[in-house]
Amino acid sequence: MDQPQSSPKADQAPAIDFDKFSPTRSYTAARKRKDIAMRVLIILAFVVALIPLISVLWTTLVHGARRLNWDFLSHNMTNVIGGNQTPSGGYGGILHAIIGTLEITLGAMVISIPIGIMCAVYLIEYAGGSKLARTIHLLVDVMSGIPSIVAGLFAYSMFAILVGPGTLSGFEGSVALSLLMIPTVVKTTEEMLKIVPNDLREASLALGVTKQRTITKVVLRTALSGIVSGSILAIARVIGETAPLLMTAGYIVSTNANLFSGEMTTLPVYVYQEYSKYHANCPADAGSGCVTGIPMERAWSAALVLIIVVLILNLIGRIVAKVFAPKKK
Amino acid sequence: MGQQIDVNHLNIYYGSFLAVEDVNLHIAANKVTAFIGPSGCGKSTVLRTLDRMHEITPGAHVTGEVLLEGKNLYAKDVDPVAVRRDVGMVFQRPNPFPTMSIRQNVLAGVRLNNKKIAKSDADDLVEWALRGANLWNEVKDRLDNPGIGLSGGQQQRLCIARTVAVHPQVLLMDEPCSALDPISTLAVEDLIEELKSDYTIVIVTHNMQQAARVADYTAFFNLKAVGQPGHLEYFADTSTMFNNPQNEEAERYVSGRFG
Amino acid sequence: MGQQIDVNHLNIYYGSFLAVEDVNLHIAANKVTAFIGPSGCGKSTVLRTLDRMHEITPGAHVTGEVLLEGKNLYAKDVDPVAVRRDVGMVFQRPNPFPTMSIRQNVLAGVRLNNKKIAKSDADDLVEWALRGANLWNEVKDRLDNPGIGLSGGQQQRLCIARTVAVHPQVLLMDEPCSALDPISTLAVEDLIEELKSDYTIVIVTHNMQQAARVADYTAFFNLKAVGQPGHLEYFADTSTMFNNPQNEEAERYVSGRFG
Amino acid sequence: MTSASKPSSTSASSLTKPVSGEKADRVFRGVAYACGILILVVLAAVALFLLFRAWPLIGGNQQANNAIIANFTGGKATNFWSYVGPLLFGTVLVAALALVIAFFVSIGIALFISHYAPKRLAAVLSYIVDILAAIPSVIYGLWGGLVLVPAIYPFWNWVAEHLGWIPLFAGPAANPPRTVATVALVLAIMILPIITSITRDIFLQTPKLLEEAALGLGATKWEMIRLSVLPFARSGIISASMLGLGRALGETMAVLMILSPGLKYSFRLLQASQNQTIAANIAAQYPEADSIGVSVLIGTGLVLFVITFLVNLLARRITEKASK
């Protein structure tokens, strides 16, 4: 393979000395080294990314497990004084935050899931590829990048202007969260509607079914599992939001079950508020039951609950997507 | 009983593209009419104008008339949804609703339209439609299994059952057997033969033997060149079409010399 | 100059599925050897073991030997990367690198081996390879245009130029013309004819006329049933294969009676 | 033909009889349309409400406004733009740094999942990446502020000592390192999953044919990736990065809970009290702001909205162009 090579058409083509192009042994070795180096780097990238993940989960688990018990889950923060024990022998808990989180998230769902689904229905089923539809589609994408604090400011300003200054309520938080949730719901629904075969729409229309019923009973029904799992993932995303709720839903130590009036605490806000207390006071005459570091311990425990909730939601979302997907042939 | 269809000066557009030009055609009641022709000549397109399915493609529209027993389907006051209840359609690939059982599939046309129907009536209807589609014996023991669990040929017959269950006057079929194996094809062809006593049937097929076997009349569509509009080249009763066509293009086509 | 290949007792697996069984084959240097056989019999699979491309499919592996001029490609100390430099491959569908110009495409493989190439040397090589692929005259004025701007046939020849530019000993081609129109096919076939003075060529083809036209030897692969492993049924020089095969299956296949 | 008798047909059909459900059909269509339009309305409303609240500050008497700002910031800024300026700078700096860190790691992970890891492992890894994405930012804030900050000081100190000659790393490293460098690291971890999951999907879509083309020429695996995978995925990588950037620009809690803020145009990543981001600043100052102070903050929020809007718009445009 070393001799100068004549070409197939030696009369026209330049003669080529392939030695010039053949790799030197050292270069071949260098390439191999580079290949291995890149492989190592890539694996390393992965390992490096795992470190913080494991650290976050581990820290939360270790710190959070200490105070996570039934008492913590079944009480709110009323009558919790400094680092002192409450009558039930606990140190207060997150019941009000769990209720707040559920209601506010539920509120956000009720607002954003119908809107999101109907918007996707408009984009896929009605608008075709019209210019308006393309614009909306683009804006939905853009909307999914709105910073959560801006969503909070928006809800705050809107309620201040429409309802009255200084208004804080769980519902205001729901509105802020819906702003973050709608684009996710629209996008997953769009994806799901796109993969519903056109055959089914035509089959239904050909049976003399109106378009509305075709969409609700055939198209959405077929896409249901995808939409449900997408919505669950959207919930998982907003359930951990803190900043917008600080300025919209406020903070309260007792249980407020009324979404539309009065302040409400959610789990992430609870975590932040307890973190903000940092230390609790224990007067000199307090017994051994008084714990100075209790606020941080509560913060970690609530964080653990939050992570568990988010992970469970994620898991459910995935399972729904997998198990209830319409069987393919 | 089936109804007859008259197509007058029908031009069919996709947006500004004229896909099929000036079709004039009489489709006799309670007969099977086959549409044949080379690919892209507009067979499916014409078929889909007969129940206004054409319109669901964005930008698609027609000029001209399609008369169902004398009543123009494209008249202003006609709702396409009503048209489609009178004119049923079966598609190339079987498409049972994947979320529904066999029984629900058959009842889909009724149920989706929010009609209340007593359980016993529903049972009767299911049996009647499935028998009509020659499927009853094969599925009567598993009506609650999902429709997509059936074989391709069974699925296609299920789709036919689903269509007849809404009592249309006319049945349109777009290459109903092209995705089926020979045995299933035979079952569907037999079924068409039986159905024509109750319905007017229009069938698009690529398979000339099939047209010869099942159709009473045959319409041959053609197109001059790709990108040109298709048109109805020749219409005749089936034996004429295949044995003694009075049209040169049709003759070349049915004898397999082009297309 | 091309090199010869000997395949000994080669079993080819995808995971635990034995796709091709016990192949023994001699591929002569500077000749064109064609692989033919019904779909799924393992032609592509065998071809891809000859430059160890088979391995890139997860789970794929082989037992047995492939000797290139007596050296086993599958020996422990052999680097598959080096093998692929010596044994070039052209694929069914042309696959120029979409972000590269024609010139860059031709030089892509060479650049991997040697970073520092003088511009004039590179120019010479590009011309040589493109002339070798019968493409020079068509593209010499637009070497800096993107490679995917060419027609299918031109793209396929560009891929051949890219492959010969690294100066392999053996050229493997998996149905190189199946995505091409007749005129481009002819151009590629002519090219194969010319290339064989410098390379050993193995070509998979579905087109028996093509095998008859370009190959010196023909290997006929077959499989007993779907799901069974494929095997080399019959190997002969091309004129024997097509005119007087000594194997019944092969005879049935080349005469068009099955497959 | 049938042994079952034909159930009686509901009624003789008439094409002009009103079809049941026609009204529902129209209503449904209208609602869908309204929901589509709502997206436009909402985005416009976000801009308008914010503008409305910020207006007393942006419009109005310039002199009075400047006095308000000076009062609000304790004299650190004298007008709105000199207040937003450093904040914007800090926001972009932190986000860009996070992107730089996350970019390479993400691509590495995505390649690992798409081209190196065995299938099973890849599926597990994909899931882990998604978990990373799901952890709420307040928890990253807790972890960053309480665990990472003390743990990473020796590293930053080492960087300051050995790379201090680069102005970016000028020492002495702040202790505790509640610095832009640490925050960028945490944000990088937070945007990593976004970039990873998008790029991974694109890497997986690389045509086999192109990969084989490279391998067939004798490319090593890495060379194959460089020749085939990366060029194919280029626009996807860019838009994924923009999305990650958009996310980092708007992150609040992690920054709020970690960074020691400052209002400077400074690149000293390892020193404290240099920069602050708009989002964290809003959250930090909001509680102590009176109504006019809230207007100032909403004004900065509007700026943030516009910036993230543009970044996301750009990202989508790139994706759209590439998919054509």
Add this chain to the structure above:
Amino acid sequence: ACGDNVDPGHRPSTNAASISGSFAGAGASSQQTAVEAWIAGYQKTNPDAKISYNPSGSGAGVVTFLTGATVWAGSDKPLDDRQIEESKQVCAGQTAFDVPVYISPLAIVFNLHGVSDAGKHINMDAATVARIFDGKITRWNDAALARQNPDLELPDLPITVVHRSDKSGTTLNFLEYVKAAAPKDWKYELSENWPNDVGQGAKGTSGVISTIDQANGTIGYADFSQAGGMGTVAIKVGDGYTEISAEAASKAVADSALDESAAGEHRVVLDINHTTSAEGAYPIVLVSYDIACPAYRDENTARFAKSWLGYVTSAKGQDQAMKATGSAPLPDNIAAYVRASVDAMEVK
């Protein structure tokens, strides 16, 4: 309500005068723990009163109060004239007033291995404090520190100053002390914003404390209740150094006068005497006020406000807060003014 931490055995009996309804307050986060203690104490006699307090910050608290959305506000800063004027809208035509309810010593906390972790204090005079926080003294073994702390072994270590990064009443009160006690070494205007670029900023008292916790050589200021087990600075008062304690702070407040410049009826605004030389007085204190109306449109609200403030400023209430937070009770002389203001509240 659901999940409340009440002693099931001791359901307090409702007396006829007890208040019922939902009442909200908001404001200074410094008061948060104290307010929680007060709510708990108050509900012992008024179990049907549902009270919430959002520690949203003094500024936000006042804003909300002025919209009428809350009954009272907690604030680390007395009202300004504009706010007094504005309050007419929510106070049934009268103007709002502020009374001190929470007096807490501000600790100068530090983390210095070998000193703070050994439970030792470090002595400083006002000038030293000012110069450290102004970045003039940068090392722990500075001569000024060494001179005042002959018993301590001070390392050669840079000082990291930690201050609040958000607007804060804590900062304002701390700086009031520094400016009053060391005017030569502190030139900055008083503000709730930290004025210089020295050291590190941290969000909230918790941020300051956790930052100090995290590194050797740090020093900052924080509400005493948050100082936990950290090292605190003993401040030079008169000829001695006073360690921080509630009683010591109380002494300094007792030695202070009312700020007569505060316009408006019933206001009790303290002018803390930061340069006190009273023995055993600790002069760095945070005074946090409750802001309320002398009259409300709604009678029930008015009744609540009066009884709430009465309780909060009572000896019992102050004691409750001291137990919960380590705050200093209102000294008797001040408490008398406060009581007068509360007594003047109208209940229609």
